[in-house]
Amino acid sequence: MLLLSEAETRKALPFSRLVDALDAMFKTGCEMPVRHHHDMAVPGEPDATMLLMPAWVPGEFAGVKIVNVMPGNSERGLPAISAEYLLSDGKTGQMLAMIDGGELTARRTAAASALAARYLARRDANHLVVVGTGRLSLNLIGAHAAVRPITKVSVWGRNLEKAQAVAEEAHELYDVAAEGVGDLETAVRAADIVSAATLSSDPLIRGEWLMPGTHVDLVGAFKPSMRESDDEAIRRSSVFVDTRDGCTKEGGDITQPLASGVLHAEAIKADLYELSRGAYSGRASDEEITLFKSVGAALEDLAGAILAYRTAQD
Missing domain, CATH: 3.30.1780.10 (ornithine cyclodeaminase, domain 1)
Structure with missing residues (x-):
């Protein structure tokens, strides 16, 4: 074996x-x-x-x-x-x-985010903002760089030194301009793709910060009690998930808006099954804000x- x-x-x-x-x-x-x-x-x-x-x-x-x-x-x-x-x-x-x-697990999780970005991020997306400094941060940078022309990476974390360390390693591994940042709002307002992998219980990414054309990738907050984005991000975005069954039961970024009525199940545009099979075409325009939530699947x-x-x- x-x-x-x-x-x-x-x-x-x-x-x-x-x-x-x-x-x-x-x-x-x-x-x-x-x-x-x-x-x-x-x-x-x-x-x-x-x-x-x-x-x-x-x-x-x-x-x-x-x-x-x-x-x-x-x-x-x-x-x-x-x-x-x-x-x-x-x-x-x-x-x-x-x-x-x-x-x-780390690599397939990042690859699922990149697969979603292949369908949902603008083709010219080149500025990636990574929220979180854990194991997934470097994997997400590598995965997104495999499907979009990423040339600039901004890394935000609660500890700026850790964010800077991740940025330095990303530069060495992927040959991109990378920096640790202390101001999340400024970074998100300039981003093409925002990829979050945290254990936050309270929203970090505010919908009011999202510029037209941004793609939001939510990987962390895997319990119903956890959340990385606020209600305004849900309201302003076209919402996609990795699997409908998983995300409507597990990830707080979907379960909480469903419970409050901010989001209705039928308003979820598509999951990765439907995107991969061409049942839904993905991004509709360069101005659309897209949001993808994943909780992982044995598949x-x-x-x-x-x-x-x-x-x-x-």
Whole structure:
């Protein structure tokens, strides 16, 4: 069985090919049961959680991502989240590969944002503003640069030093002009694409800041209680999601406006299935403000795992 480390997984998932792989999987679809959540008691510590995210293409490939969330690890100086992906042959059941789940998740999440931007961002979009300085920030820069002519990146975070560090690394990795910024409003008002990946409970991106033609990409705030954009951003934007079922139940940027009546379910223009299949054409004009919300799907993990396996076999 093939074993791919974090570095090997990263090498096996170049963003240009990964975006195409996600596009193809959303076009054809796969079997994707609801993810499983299991509470696990840990004596003397907060309960842990095991997440199982299965998906399969009948007769071809089957896979499951196993995620352990261990709050007690903070006391041990260990990451709270550990993840692996097991890919199997969909016909024989043979185990084919064990793939680093953290790197797979980070790259496929960024690639889903880039896939949406391929349909929703202006073709000449070149100024990317990244909100957040966590693991996803560099991945989002690389992924968006794979589908749009990004030449300038502004990184905002609550810690300016961290934002500047991310910007320096982005410059080295992707050869773009990048800087850490302390004024989010000024950065957003000048942006072509705003990509947010935070754990914020309160809106960071204000609708009044959005200029005509801006594309907003909301990756963080994965719980109904969390939010990265305000109601005005929803009102001013054409709203899109990765999956309707996921986003209307999980991400606060969609669930909260739905609950308050600011957004109606039928007003969500399309999801990635409909965009990839041509059921909705995407951006309607260069003046349109588009907003994309993602919460992730097992389909994306499966598409990435298949690509990583095939790439590593070449």
